[in-house]
Amino acid sequence: MPIATINPATGEVLKKFDPLPPEQIDAAIGRSVSGFRALRETSFDQRAAWMRAAADLLEAEQDDVGRLMTLEMGKTLTAAKAEVVKCAKACRFYADNAEGFLADEPADADAVGALRAYARYQPLGPVLAVMPWNFPLWQAMRFAAPALMAGNTGLLKHASNVPQTALYLGELFARAGFPEGAFQTLLVGSDAVEHILSDPRVRAATLTGSENAGRSIAAVAGRELKKTVLELGGSDPFVVLPSADVERAAQVATTSRSQNNGQSCIAAKRFIVHTDVYDRFVDAFVAAMSALTVGDPLLDGTDVGPLATEQGRDDVEAQVADAVAHGASVRCGGQRGDGAGWWYPPTVVTDLTPDMRMYAEEVFGPVAGVYRVESVEEAIKIANGTPYGLGSNVWTSDAPESERFINELDAGAVFVNGMVTSYPQLPFGGVKNSGYGRELSAAGIREFCNLKAVWVG
Numbered sequence: 001m002p003i004a005t006i007n008p009a010t011g012e013v014l015k016k017f018d019p020l021p022p023e024q025i026d027a028a029i030g031r032s033v034s035g036f037r038a039l040r041e042t043s044f045d046q047r048a049a050w051m052r053a054a055a056d057l058l059e060a061e062q063d064d065v066g067r068l069m070t071l072e073m074g075k076t077l078t079a080a081k082a083e084v085v086k087c088a089k090a091c092r093f094y095a096d097n098a099e100g101f102l103a104d105e106p107a108d109a110d111a112v113g114a115l116r117a118y119a120r121y122q123p124l125g126p127v128l129a130v131m132p133w134n135f136p137l138w139q140a141m142r143f144a145a146p147a148l149m150a151g152n153t154g155l156l157k158h159a160s161n162v163p164q165t166a167l168y169l170g171e172l173f174a175r176a177g178f179p180e181g182a183f184q185t186l187l188v189g190s191d192a193v194e195h196i197l198s199d200p201r202v203r204a205a206t207l208t209g210s211e212n213a214g215r216s217i218a219a220v221a222g223r224e225l226k227k228t229v230l231e232l233g234g235s236d237p238f239v240v241l242p243s244a245d246v247e248r249a250a251q252v253a254t255t256s257r258s259q260n261n262g263q264s265c266i267a268a269k270r271f272i273v274h275t276d277v278y279d280r281f282v283d284a285f286v287a288a289m290s291a292l293t294v295g296d297p298l299l300d301g302t303d304v305g306p307l308a309t310e311q312g313r314d315d316v317e318a319q320v321a322d323a324v325a326h327g328a329s330v331r332c333g334g335q336r337g338d339g340a341g342w343w344y345p346p347t348v349v350t351d352l353t354p355d356m357r358m359y360a361e362e363v364f365g366p367v368a369g370v371y372r373v374e375s376v377e378e379a380i381k382i383a384n385g386t387p388y389g390l391g392s393n394v395w396t397s398d399a400p401e402s403e404r405f406i407n408e409l410d411a412g413a414v415f416v417n418g419m420v421t422s423y424p425q426l427p428f429g430g431v432k433n434s435g436y437g438r439e440l441s442a443a444g445i446r447e448f449c450n451l452k453a454v455w456v457g
C-alpha cells in the first residue's frame, strides 16, 4: 500500500510520502530510548500538565485536524471533529487518573514475613503502536495518553492511508511539552513492522486492525517474547427482544451501523430480532437507514460519506453479492455509487443463512444483516456464532433476561438498551478472534507496565 493521502470521496491523490529509510528508523528508536529515560524520571504532575496541554491543542485545532481526517479517510467532518474532542477528553482523563491507577498496591506484609510489601507499576519502555485508519486520531490516542502518562514512549506506525494525521500526532506531544522522543510517528509500510518489533530496544506492541495483521504481529512478538495488546475486528450482535422499545432500538441500530460510514469495529453488524417484533423493527430500521443522507463528508447534514479505500468498498460489495447469490433479500441500498470515489449506500439485508459470507465475516461498511429468531436461546446461539467477540448490544426491559445476556454473550462488552461505545472510564477489548488485552480505564494503562513485587525486610 503506498503511503499517501487519497481523497476517498473523489479518488484523487492529494499527497504522497516516501517510507522512512532504515537508518532513520534506527535513529527514531534511539530517540525513543533516550526519551524513555527522560520521561520515566518525570513526576505524574509534570506529565499530567503536558497531557492537558495536548488536550488544549486538540480542542483549539479541531477544525483543521478534523478536516484532515475527512480528506484522508472520508468520515464526516462532524464526526471527525467529535473524534478530536473525544481525544482531548481522554488526555484529561488520564492526566487526572493515571497516578491513582498506578499507585502502589499494598500486600499483607506479615503474611510474607516482611516489614513492608507491595506491588509497584513501572513503565516498560518504547512501545510500538500499529494503528488503523478508521478512527485515525482516537485509536492512536487511546494508546498514547495512558502510555505516556505511565512513562512509556510511543512509536506510531499508522495506516498508510492516513499519513498526514499520523504526522500531526507525531508533533502534538512534543508541542505540548513532552521530551524529545516521547512519541514519534514512523512513516513506514507494514513490511517494516517485523524489523521494528524485533529490535531489542522496543519492549512491546499494540495493534488495532484486522485479524491478519494481528496474527502477523503476535507471531513476531511471540518469537521475540514481547507483550502485545491486540484489538481486532468485530461483528457485534444487536439483539432486539419483545419487551424492547422497538422504535428506539431501530433508531440506535441505524446510528450504530452507519457511524463512521459503517467502518467501526464496535458497530452493530448483525441484528438478531425476535419474531414477535421482527416486522416492526425491520420496517423502522429500513426506513431510518434509507433516510440517511449520503454525500460529501465535508458538508453539514451528511450522515454517510464514502468508504475509506477502494479495496474496502470492493470487499463490502462482494459480501453483499455473495449473500444475494445464496438467497438473501436486499431491503434497501445494495448498489455501489457511480462515478469517482468509493461509495456504498446504507444497506439492509435479510434472510441470511449460515452458508453466506456475511453470516460469519465482519462487514466493514454500512451494511446490516438481519436475523429472525424464535427464542432467547436462538438469539444467544446466533449472537455467539461468529469467530468474533468484541462488543454486543441487547434490547430488553426484562431484568432477568438482561442478566442472562450479560452473562452468556461471548464479548468484551455488553450494552443493554444502548449502543456499544468506547469510553475512557470503561475497559475496551475483545475475546476470541477480536483479540486480547484491554485498552482504556485502569486496565489499559496497566497493560504496558511491569508490576514489580517489592518485599522489604
Ligand code: NDP
Binding pocket: 001, 130, 131, 132, 133, 134, 157, 158, 159, 160, 161, 188, 189, 190, 191, 193, 194, 208, 209, 210, 211, 212, 213, 214, 216, 217, 231, 232, 233, 234, 264, 265, 362, 364
Ligand atoms: P489492516 O489490519 O490491514 O491495517 C491496520 C494496521 O495494520 C495498518 O497500520 C496496517 O499498515 C498494519 N498492517 C497490516 N498488515 C500488517 C502486517 N502483516 N504486519 C504488520 N502490520 C500490518 O486493516 P485494513 O485497513 O486492511 O482493514 C481490513 C480489515 O481490518 C477491515 O475489514 C476490518 O475487518 C479490520 N479493521 C479493524 C479495525 C478495528 O477498529 N478493529 C480497524 C481497521 C480495520 P498499512 O496501512 O501500511 O497496511
